[in-house]
Amino acid sequence: MPFGASRAIGSRSDGGRMGVGSDDAVVIKVGKLAGEPTVVTVNCNDETGLGCDICHIILEFGLCITRADVSTDGPWCYLVYWVIPFLPSISIQWTSLKNRLLSACPACSIPFYVDLSRSGTSQFYLLKLFSADRKGLLHDVTQILSELELLIHRVKVSTTPDGRVVDLFFITDCMDLLHTKKRQDDTCERLTNTLGSCVSCEILLAEGFQQGFSSLPPVVAEELFRLELSDGEICSRSLSPDMRKLKKANVNFDNSTSPAHTLLQIRCVDQKGLLYDILRTLKDCGIQINYGRFLSDMKGFREVDLFIRQTDGKKIIDSGKQGALSSQLRLEMLHPLRVMFVNRGPDTELLVANPVESSGKGRPRVFYDVTFALKVLQICIFSAEIGRQTASGRQWEVYRFLLDESRTLPLANSRDNRNQIVDFVRRTLMGW
Template identity: 30%
Template sequence: MEGQGDNTFLEVDRDEEVVQVEAHVSGDSADVSISCSDATGLGCDIARVIFNFGLTVYNGDFSTDGRWCFVMLHVRPCFGSPPCAKNWNLLKKHLLRFCSSEKTLKSSAGPIGHKKFILQIQFQDQIGTLHNIIHCLWEADLVVHKANISTSPDNKGMDMFYVSDNLDKLPKQSRINQIEEMLAKRIHSDLKVTCIAYPYSRLSKNASPRLLTGTKDCKDSRSSLPMMRTLSNRERNGSRRSSVSSQEGFDILPRFNVAEIFQSLKVNADNLVSPTQTVIHIECPDRKGLLYDLFRITKDIGLQISYSKISLDMKLCRADLFVHEAEHHQKLTDEMIEFVCAEIKHAITSSIPVKVQNRHDAGSSTAVLQTEVVALAPVDSGFRGRPRVLYDLTATLNQLGVSIFHAEMYAVELSGDGREQDKRYQEVHRFVIQDSNGKSIGSNGDLEVIENELYSRLIGSGAGPRESSKPQFANLLNLLDYGIL
């Protein structure tokens, strides 16, 4: 790993550590080493934590002997990452939740399912408040599974977050008070926080089509798109992948044309290197969440990774994955290779479609024009939403000086053949936005700028706004070009 000669050790007793985080003298990067019990999907859980902290992996090695997993990563914050990205002790704490030692493995009673609660926050709204709340909830170790954000005509915010508590302290009043104090320090407004348990009956019945995302780790979950069954289904009905339900109106969302951005994308397989493993070679420009998406899709389709090596050089990511089909422990056939390569390409290039558009509110007798932002994100095998989407969306809108009048976050079921094991889900983020005068965004050029900036922040690979399409209102003049992260 690069730079290992100039490290300041955060942990002294290395022999007993399952997770070690060694910060470099500058404090701007760190080496992460993990030695723990292995499970299919553990790589996705680890990559998820790294991504959730706003970190990029510059070099990485994952290996397993079938029972024990060994991981070495060199990480640095992405551009625009929150200050907590370099809180290395907090990073270690989060990684330890997924990584079991020999001792904890023997004493473990199985995965813990966190209860869900409705956290209601009332406050005086202003531009940027929602983003500050999202940041506070993350710092408080809460996971948002669904959200409904609204603003009254007198500018009062009434936000409802459906959350689980990683510390398992809700609904204790002391925990609610702690969250309220953290929020008050950041948003500088009179506020009130209340918390009630989310009815278990509603979780089990799934009465609403707008679902809560889950809490299960990938290592404790079944693959959501197992390769053998998917290939069998494709032969039966000719369908590769379910589309988003048209009743939600998402079929109008275009996939971004990323052919130019990812023109150097290469994904191929080699069955000659190893007698028991298929080697998948991947080469593409780096972007935010790339490692997470690679490990997420391998878990989704039922691949087990025996060894992987990741390197980042001049914004070009190279990855070699030694894999086999997890259920039958076999090398990949030609048909499997075609399927795997297609799924990996899809995961790299099509993670988050986003659209900004003006539309008439069908529920209004005066057909008021409103500006709507819709972003879609994949749900992993543990039914968890993609990290940082809500954070990045609100951060970008805040930086652009755009106010959020209404927002929702929830999961929806994708259309399929009706069988429970073949159901697919996606996370939806909807925003109704306004300019600083409380009006919709009227200019097509302004809509394009906002869309480009949102996509650039989410994926880290946008082309950035063109000079000719800069908005006319003042708060949008100082735009950020995020580039490829």
């Protein structure tokens, strides 16, 4: 076996596997020293795409995967992730993380966690927040809701004549407990305690709520969703000179190392959610991973070795299939998020888009990162909405932010200002 994780899984007998309970399926060993990574181990029944689902949850909790070992013998898998918070200020709820990971493991039941990717699973609620106006408020609320495992689906921000702000958040609850008075009271108490006594809130059932979304104009959609990208559009301005040399990413296929698997080797620039982007691409393409290793070097690059095969159990030998998979991986690794400005009448709108998994899941923490970037830039948000749109043969999740230019630098008539904002938002999203 090529990796340590493979030896660990091989040491467990079939009988031992059958005896693994939910408490043993996910083990989290929190780092004791500052900067020391936390080790997350998942040991359970396997299914295609499980590694992607685990990475999705880890990313959703604000954690960066610094290293990973993956091993499976078909019916059983052993996954090890070394993780650290993206920001020191992020508060990680390790018990909640373990429960969410358990809910993703086949045959492990966590009844109070639900799969929000399934339509009709969760009830929408309306959170009304009343407060004094200030820059960065939307991100501060977003951070609290994220820590409470409440997902935001639409936001409407308005200002009253007396200078107060009314924020309307349409949300769903990952724990599916927001129908209880205790969960609602705890949420409002957390918001008021953190944001100050001048804040008040209430939570109502959003009956009849629909994820309505106005389609983008055809010209804007064509620019935002186009698949053909030039080298100059791969965010090279966000990279150091050494990292620009590798902006195209190296993707190689080796069918000589293993008699039963194709070795997929990737070396590319490190970025937030890189392993997730690789695994979701392989998942959507129906590629199975049997062994894998995810490592980083000291210069900001990542090395990924994956022993893979097709759903029929065969190696990927056809050059056409290799080329198609290589092109798809490069696109998803180098440009997983799209960011651009458009004019919306006299106003300015910031658009951010990312492809949706075939399972229906969108990329985690996009709304969090964009509001954080705009808070740092001291740009006020007038309104925001999140929706889905089909283009270029796939579904996209689109975030639309209507910016309030009355209290910030003018954007509509300044190309340099726009480019700087787009660059900073993209860097934040990519973790650069």
